[in-house]
Structures are given as C-alpha cells and as structure tokens.
Amino acid sequence: MRLDQLRLLFEAGTLMAAEIVPAPLGPGPAPRWSCQFRRRNGATVTLDLNRKRHGLDQVRIFNSLDAAFSACQAVGFRAVMVHQNCPLHTPLPNAE
16 A cells, blocks of 8 residues: 555554564665554555556565654554564564
C-alpha cells in the first residue's frame, strides 16, 4: 500500500503495529529494509512505492533503518519493532 493509504488506515485505527524487516535479496553488502504493518483483522501489508513499475506494485526498499523508521513515523507510528532475520511477508507475531 502507498504511504497515503496507510496513513488513512492508521487514522481510522485499522493499523495495529509497524515492523521493519530485512528486504528480500537486497543487492550490496549492507542490509536493506522494508516496512510492514499489521492490520486489526490480522492481515499484513507492506509499504509500496508510490508509482507502479510495469503495472505492478513494488515494495519500497530502504537503505537505512533511519529512513525506514521515518516512513513509519510518516504513517503515524511512534514506536516500531525491528526484526533482523525475518523474511518479507512473514506474519507478524501477535502482541498480546
């Protein structure tokens, strides 16, 4: 989902948690990151690029944790959990 769509879901109270996870097969020696969010219904959504590439949504990849955290802050979250060895699109653990 795009940033503006995620912001609307956050304001509506639909997003419950934000997570920063390693991007799958990011090129280069440094780790790259992606943001994913858990909805109230248990579904997981990722932050996508604002523009589609080849007609498809593409996951937004960040070169630094700071940039990924800033994107989560732009959605509305003040706290974010970072996972180092969690592949993309893995269901988030329930925070009960």
